[in-house]
Amino acid sequence: MNHPFTRNLVRSGRELEIPADKLATDVLIESAIPIDIKCSGGICGACKCRLVSGEVEHRDLVLSKMQREEADILCQSRAAEAGGVVEEVL
Numbered sequence: 001m002n003h004p005f006t007r008n009l010v011r012s013g014r015e016l017e018i019p020a021d022k023l024a025t026d027v028l029i030e031s032a033i034p035i036d037i038k039c040s041g042g043i044c045g046a047c048k049c050r051l052v053s054g055e056v057e058h059r060d061l062v063l064s065k066m067q068r069e070e071a072d073i074l075c076q077s078r079a080a081e082a083g084g085v086v087e088e089v090l
Helices: 024-030
Strands: 005-009 014-018 048-053 071-073 085-088
Parallel strands (some): 005 085
């Protein structure tokens, strides 16, 4: 089940609210933040991003357990808890 959360973008200094009914990549595109995206399903890895902090629920099929400590796949990852905050290099 999806829940709303916040993404803090380190480079741009922006804070984006991701509603339960949208993918983070949808909100990033709507906010005119350039990102690479190909599949939207978490299988290609094009939208991989460096994770700075936050508990992440990884739903991708790309990253290894070790990689998930430092990165996430924007199209499928969400904060692990409702109202959580994920901080990334974007």
